[in-house]
Every structure is written in structure tokens, then in C-alpha cells.
Amino acid sequence: MSRPLPRDSVALMEGYHSPQIDVDVRLNTNESPESPPPGFAEDVAAAIAEIEWHRYPGRSATELRTEIGRLHGVGPAQVFAANGSNEVLQTLLLTYGGPGRSAAMFEPTYALHSHLSRITGTGVIEGERLADFSLDMDEVERLITEHRPAVTFLCSPNNPTGVVDTEAQIRRTLELVTDTRGILCVDEAYGQFADFTAVDLLGSEVPLVVSRTYSKTWAMAAARLGYVVAPEWVVAELDKVVLPYHLDAMTQIAGTVALRHLDAMNERVARLVEERARLMAALADLPVDVWPSSANFVLIRPRERDGGEVWQGLVDRSILVRNCASWPRLEGCLRVTIGTPEEDDRFLAALAEVLT
Numbered sequence: 246m247s248r249p250l251p252r253d254s255v256a257l258m259e260g261y262h263s264p265q266i267d268v269d270v271r272l273n274t275n276e277s278p279e280s281p282p283p284g285f286a287e288d289v290a291a292a293i294a295e296i297e298w299h300r301y302p303g304r305s306a307t308e309l310r311t312e313i314g315r316l317h318g319v320g321p322a323q324v325f326a327a328n329g330s331n332e333v334l335q336t337l338l339l340t341y342g343g344p345g346r347s348a349a350m351f352e353p354t355y356a357l358h359s360h361l362s363r364i365t366g367t368g369v370i371e372g373e374r375l376a377d378f379s380l381d382m383d384e385v386e387r388l389i390t391e392h393r394p395a396v397t398f399l400c401s402p403n404n405p406t407g408v409v410d411t412e413a414q415i416r417r418t419l420e421l422v423t424d425t426r427g428i429l430c431v432d433e434a435y436g437q438f439a440d441f442t443a444v445d446l447l448g449s450e451v452p453l454v455v456s457r458t459y460s461k462t463w464a465m466a467a468a469r470l471g472y473v474v475a476p477e478w479v480v481a482e483l484d485k486v487v488l489p490y491h492l493d494a495m496t497q498i499a500g501t502v503a504l505r506h507l508d509a510m511n512e513r514v515a516r517l518v519e520e521r522a523r524l525m526a527a528l529a530d531l532p533v534d535v536w537p538s539s540a541n542f543v544l545i546r547p548r549e550r551d552g553g554e555v556w557q558g559l560v561d562r563s564i565l566v567r568n569c570a571s572w573p574r575l576e577g578c579l580r581v582t583i584g585t586p587e588e589d590d591r592f593l594a595a596l597a598e599v600l601t
């Protein structure tokens with residue numbers, strides 16, 4: 246028999262590639278090197294013991310949304326939470342994108358912005374960044390006025406480059422998006438590292454959503470929880486589109502309990518910033534180009550060696566970093582998550598060995 250075919254946009258697609266290889270030192274997916282703060286797991290276990298397992302979880306996740314809202318100074322009706330910020334972004338595209346509409350992004354940036362656009366049948370409009378990977382505001386203006394995308398993505402700090410967009414750049418992009426009746430999504434997965442948050446630009450008639458995740462600096466990648474802060478009318482539309490009861494009771498509990506440990510979470514961010522400075526200083530002595538980073542990872546490019554070979558050399562030494570070879574515009578680059586000092590020392594020693 247001939248097999249049924251998936252939709253054209255799916256058939257043409259490559260899946261998400263980030264190999265999960267069993268190694269000693271995992272610096273490839275920007276997770277926190279530390280587990281959540283002491284007491285977190287016990288608090289979650291105690292709350293999970295109280296779950297009424299025969300009942301569906303609260304569909305509107307009111308307690309979780311209330312606590313997240315409190316964190317950002319907004320009410321629960323301005324918060325939409327889902328299974329990782331990836332599900333949040335997918336829901337946004339299912340709501341505002343789709344066939345006949347387009348989404349704009351400025352490459353190189355987080356691969357899921359274009360990937361999720363394609364999956365949801367949304368046209369993809371790729372803009373270019375400047376050579377130092379900062380936003381090219383002429384390009385932003387040209388793309389938005391010419392194509393009038395339904396959704397425009399920014400990512401600040403940007404994955405995989407670590408570059409932050411300035412407040413002026415975000416404000417200007419928001420003006421352009423507003424004038425063309427689109428919606429701006431600022432992905433702040435690494436927002437804890439930046440001085441400015443686009444949450445400060447939210448307003449009841451402002452077409453802006455700001456997405457955040459528990460996965461990275463908050464040390465909760467295993468839970469799959471992300472959210473957007475947005476105007477109430479956006480949240481109301483997202484709630485219509487997402488599957489009912491999509492956010493299970495355990496995830497809701499984990500997300501609520503985590504917010505009681507906020508100080509400890511913030512201390513981790515400070516430790517990572519210190520460790521990042523130490524790692525960057527050590528990298529400066531090796532034959533690699535290093536981009537300045539405002540996130541919990543750094544982008545590097547070996548000057549004299551092929552990036553793929555260096556990646557393999559590190560894997561051979563039980564260290565996994567992200568090989569950016571398949572990432573257009575990032576040929577030869579590697580993205581390295583900031584680990585513990587011990588992990589980073591092992592990485593530095595292995596890198597020095599591979600490069601000499």
C-alpha cells in the first residue's frame with residue numbers, strides 16, 4: 246500500500262535536533278546546573294499527596310496564575326500558563342497565526358519560533374540581524390511594514406547568541422507592530438539575566454505578550470512549565486484555543502511551590518552571572534571567538550578548527566555542548582551552557598586539549 250502523507254508543511258520539515266547523549270557534563274540545553282532549592286522537592290511531594298487523582302485538574306490554574314501574576318504585578322487574567330513556553334508559543338501561533346497569516350523573526354534566533362510557525366501553517370518571514378547579531382532596526386521596519394506579520398517574535402536575551410535587545414529597539418518594534426495590527430511576542434526565557442523586561446511595556450490596549458519559562462534559570466526543566474504575561478483579551482483567546490485540562494495538577498503545584506522559593510532562585514541567577522564571567526575570561530585565552538552574553542550560555546567559534554570536530558572531541562571527553570552546525574548563519578559555532586565551576590573546568594580543560 247502507499248502510506249498516507251502528512252501535510253506538505255510537515256513533510257518538508259526536519260524535527261527538533263538536540264541529541265540527548267549520555268555524558269558526564271551536559272552543557273547543551275541551557276538547563277540550570279543546580280537542582281531546585283532545598284525544601285522545594287519536599288514541598289511539592291507534600292502538595293502532590295493531597296491531589297484528588299480521580300478529578301480533572303483546575304482548568305484555569307487559578308492559584309498558579311495568581312502567583313505568577315503577583316510576581317509581575319498583574320492579575321491572574323493577564324497570565325496564560327502551559328507545558329513549557331513552547332506550548333505557550335504554539336498556542337499563540339494557533340490563535341493569531343495559521344494559514345494565510347505570517348510570523349516574523351530575526352535570525353539567528355530560537356529555532357522553535359520558525360519551527361512552530363511552520364507546524365501551525367503560519368508563513369515564516371525571516372529577517373537578518375547585523376554581523377554582531379544585534380537587531381537591525383531598518384530590517385525590522387522593512388519586514389513589518391512590507392509583510393504585516395500577524396505575529397512578530399523578538400527574543401531577549403537571544404538564544405543562541407546571548408545578545409539583549411535594547412528597550413528602545415523593543416519599543417520601536419512594538420510601535421511598528423501596533424501600526425500594522427500585529428502582535429509582538431518577546432521571548433524572555435532568559436529574562437532573569439536582563440536589566441529590562443518588556444513586561445514594563447504592557448498595557449490593556451498594547452498588542453504585546455511576554456513569555457517566560459521555569460525551565461532554564463529556575464531549574465525546573467523536568468516540570469515543563471512556561472507562561473505569558475499579556476493583555477486580558479489575548480489571554481481569553483489563548484484559553485479558547487488550548488486543549489482543556491492541558492496543565493496537569495502536578496505541574497500546577499510545582500509551579501506554585503517554586504514561587505515560594507524565589508529568593509533562592511534569584512541567588513542562583515547571581516551565581517551563574519559570576520560563573521559566566523569566569524568562563525568568558527578563561528575562554529579569552531583560547532583560540533576561539535566569544536560573543537558577549539547576557540544569558541546562561543555563551544556562543545563560541547573555534548578560530549582554527551572545524552566546529553563539528555571540536556564538538557566531537559568534547560563528546561569523546563564526555564562533555565556535551567550544542568553544535569550549531571545545522572543552524573544557518575552559525576556555521577562552526579558551539580553554544581555552551583554555564584555549568585557548575587567543576588563542570589566548566591572540565592569543559593575548559595577538554596576544550597584546550599581538543600584545540601591543541
Ligand SMILES: *Cc1c(COP(=O)(O)O)cnc(C)c1O
Nearest residue numbers: 329330331355404434458460471
Ligand atoms: C528553552 C527556550 C524556550 C522553551 O522553554 P520551555 O522549556 O518550553 O519552557 C523558549 N524560548 C527560548 C528562547 C528558549 O531558549
